[in-house]
Amino acid sequence: MNRLAAPFALIFGALALLSAGSGTAQTVPADLTMTDIGAAGLSAPIAVRSPNDGSGRTFIVTRGGTIRIWQNGALLPTPFLAISVCQSGEQGLLGLAFHPQFATNGKFYLQLSRFNAASCTSPMADQVTMEYTVSVGDPNVADPASAREILTVKDVASNHNGGDLHFGADGFLYISMGDGGPQNNPHGFAECQWWKTANNNPASCLSSNPAGTGFAMLGKILRIDINGTTSSPSTELCGNTAGNPARYRIPVDNPNVGTSSTCDEIYHYGLRNPFRFSFDRSNNDMVIGDVGQGTWEEVDLITNGSGPQNLGWSTCEGRQLFGSSTTCNFGLLPILNYQHTGGRCSITGGYRYRGPITQLNGMFIFADYCSREVFFGLPDGGSPSGFSATRWESAPGVAVLVPSNPIGFGEDAFGNLYVTGQGGSVYRFDSVSGNSFLFGNGFE
Template structure:
């Protein structure tokens, strides 16, 4: 048995902000599901103690991998194809993009999906799992939480997570067209009055008729290029407010947390209350450190640089710079710089597109605190480590065109990766592991 002093010293090392030890030599990506799913794009656990993994496929199905199984159940947990409110489109970068389980899922059976509807606009919808069969969700329970008008088939964002504060966070790209620029001025817009009416290169700036004719708000375009924070345990009554995605009468199936940076009278009058962070091009994937609560954002670059951004717990109102700057290139004055970047030249793939990852908190020796992320185009996997206030990264895998689409954790904190190209789910494994205490620290 270690002495009390040695245990205390080890505990201090475990929570140190400095760089962690090197990963073990036998660290590998091991396939855990190799069939039965099409175009996996996100992976989650329900936090209900079942050990199940839920794998979202871009075509609208969510599949369940039971604990201990190497395959998914034959019947999907839910199939949005043909049943999703306002339809489901996979054009461009659309489709079912993410899902999130309510923090109280074990008792209320509520979960949320983020997808592009039949017109390519964003929809976040709530569903309820069956009380009789926990492996089936009831499509009849669909309740639209929020809808946002999208300007093109590209830059949808698409991620969805409950933060450690219990609120739902939604990532949205700037909606720019295939040329990658934000001519409609979405990412730097905080209120509808700042929206560009049009641009010589962007005839798609105005809201589309399909969206407005189905009850969507033109004001919602001001939410693009952002991360939103909303309270799904509350609703908003009809009336005058600063909700930019509310119904025409001001009502909404969500509320605004009091701490949002532009809630109510906070900030300039007219700013969208839903906004948590802005200045993002395409935050396709973000995550929360399950130990510290820090938010990590993978923001896809245009032609020069990919970036990872970070925010301390409870820190809203941060401007990450797009489209005034890309990574550390451009006029970045007044914006918060990324903690990690890599150039398109260094990526050396057919293209470059960062897939934001997770900070590892599982049992593999030497990995605790490592931020794992990947590139969708090149298949390269990077490990980011913090040394004091500085972050640095190393390339762990020099992959091929594997189309890594999303990282996820199981209930124990082990990390998984979805690979769209091979319709596989992989897990980081090693024979060298630590004992993880109830507080999340290693022994």
């Protein structure tokens, strides 16, 4: 029997897990489980996504470049798409987002490490946003020939690639990029909003792109409008190939519009490796799991309408000073952070639960890649950040673990939450006693 344990001290220890605005303790059903959905044969499933097209299909993305459809309790035999991607280090097929009008236009977007036949590290693989459409004759198979490169980000290492992407309620596409990989952010990629070289001088942004060897959009959340193009783009469309029309345009309220020597795609900055992020399907708040370095992991909550933010890396790690910093240089504090103790090393997550299990409604659910623990968080007026979190335990001191290292989360059309294991399985959070509607697990 699974239940929530008392909050542990490493995440802003509070005395109770509280529900938003109620002041009363909120718990999860005692019979909460992670159910293996039976999607056998997958290799490193990294994302679970569902289009808003009424089909009830759930799409599972594997890091190796394959997308499979799970429907009516089974994987369809034919892959939706299979492409070649670089897989050195943390590279791969890392994210999938369906166009808000996917039901009518069939468009979807991938974030991936571009495949290089000779080597994925010399030169380093670019991080690329691609557009595809479904085939004309079969909605369960994508058309490989429809591939269009939308945006390209130059990279310096095979780790810290970010790689998630989602459409916000504003209709714009948000893309996460890591800080490039070098430890301690020595080049200042996460702070600089213009071209930078790997020169070990974090204070120096450049006046222009130095013969194509500069890096501009690492350590950021990008925001673009893919429903239009830019026929004569300026040099400040840093993800576009110079001299060519851009296959996207910049939202007019992006923060760098109207300024000089800044990349117009940048929306949020100061991130280390926002490997997974999500939008709250209830209110469009953004939840980011930003992977820390030596000591702290963090969860950032950017409320809908609060605008662009500086998330603080690398003057701070979590809510703590980093290195020789004397001041945390950020505009938005993480709502949660936890230390690298007990085998913890890297946050994966997460989502704010809005599915059929009523007791979980509003909880932030995330996991740690190394320890495989699952955490639940909610507002708590008694903690320094206003939020507290606790570890899922089956008995006092006994953690409920994801069976293999968790590398992704996702929702289906019903709001059910899934976590993926690097070992190849996909698990759904289930509860019979807490389920608010009969067919909330997608079966009829």
